[in-house]
Amino acid sequence: MKRKILLCTMAASLMMTGSAYANTEHPTKHAGKKTGLENAIERGKKNDNAREAIQRAMERKQGKHEENGWTEEQRVSKDVKQLEITFGGTDSEDHVTQAIALPAVGAYGSTITWESNSPSIISDDGKTVNRPSAGQGDAIVTLTATVRYGEASDTRTFTLTVKQQHSESHIVAADKAQLAITFGGTDTASSVTQPLSLPLSGPNGSAISWVSGNTSVISNDGKTVNRPTSGQGDAVVTLTATISYGSVSDTKTFSLTVKPLLTDAQRVAADKAQLAITFGGTDTASSITQPLTLPFSGPNGSSITWISGNANVISNDGKTVQRPAAGSGDASVVMTAILTYGSSSEVKAFSLTVKQQLTDAQRVVADKEALAIGYRGTDTASGVTQAITLPTTGINGSSVVWISGYPSVISSDGQTIHRPAAGQGDVTVVLNAVITAGNYTETKSFTLTVKQQLTDAQRVAADKSALAITFATYDSASGVTSNLALPEKGPNGSNVVWISSNTTVISNSGVVTRPAAGSGDAGVIMTAGITSGGYAETKAFVLTVKQLPSY
16 A cells, blocks of 8 residues: 555656656755655655655755756756657647647756647647637647756747648548448458448547448348358348538448358368368478377368378377387378268368487487577577576477576576676676487587666666557557556566546546547546656656547
């Protein structure tokens, strides 16, 4: 519970400051004015852990500022130069359609305030963007950022173009042009055998309704497809989509051909044509060393029975493969498949070669060649940060024993990694693998570099760079319809807390409540506070939540 209160307190301060440490040190003569973190301490004063953690953030950042020795003017100059606006979706300075994220602090500690010359179009905080009505033309808005540190200040202006709203007819036309049916499997408009996926809203907010020209074959919602019986021929069905927005509507038709059900003979013939054996690893029909995967039913419903020409080598189900002893030669086996549906049946034969076993010497050499270490995440041999996977058996059956040249850094089983502390530098470790079969042994060495731990500042920066929101299928930042997945931890261990600019639309935990039909889409800024130790950063995501369709 204390941890939760701590994170919430820090998140509140991040929203005020944009970076929990960015405004923590100002000249002593301004000590009477509290910084964002000092205010956060006041808000978190009932929680000792929160107060102490935030205080440490201030002290560490203050020390960092003092070491750098920047003047007030230098801080302001650096922050002015780096100042950027975060746009949502595909927006840019000359094409604004939704809320924007305006930083409140600079990376060098400056405070940033914003003023819009047209707050009825873009509010001073950027969270509200009112696009001109269709026909009024685009609006040009100047945003002025005032960057201050101590007595030093400077300004920077951004000229933005807010695009006029699309007319109802434009929205309908655009959604009509993009409208498509999603088919199942390998189906197409000229060959329908499975249910359809019919969109009920367009990407620009129009509502879409569907009517089938023959509901006994394809239902209005496309979820039911009744194929004609075999011999009746194809069924052609017209699906009509009505695309509506406001008082404007249009239609689009799709002509679909529903294929008849197959006869028993056709099912068997089709399944025979597609029938194949799945081999293990790098095996092929001419080189079998591992069990087989044999299908027992076809995609069109045929049942399949298998018979091995030599069950002592390959079992009828393919799960057991007994390789001939070394020196006895390879074994040829014919696997016969019998496909049956109703009164129809067919056979299909596969000629396979099972390779003789390797000698111990061959086994060791082959397993040495194939031996590799398994790394997690984005790790490589030159950058190890987490546990590694060390195989104890070769693919040909050799035993593998591992010996670490530096077990206090990488254990001999690879499961324990002790990274050097930040500032100590990376460590090189040699892992030796001993590969044995019978009386034969080989060794193989792997040189790995274990990366030193990140500083808190590096951890936060790396996790900020990697941070992303996970959207539901078909959703994106510019078109949110379902709940969001918001990570609470960065890949390098930073804590992440989220603050929504409009919790009635998207909660701090990512629960989405779409605006009512006709009320328009809603722009929401989700701000992540990324913290580790005494360091913190923020990252803003500009999202558009689509209004509900009108049915």
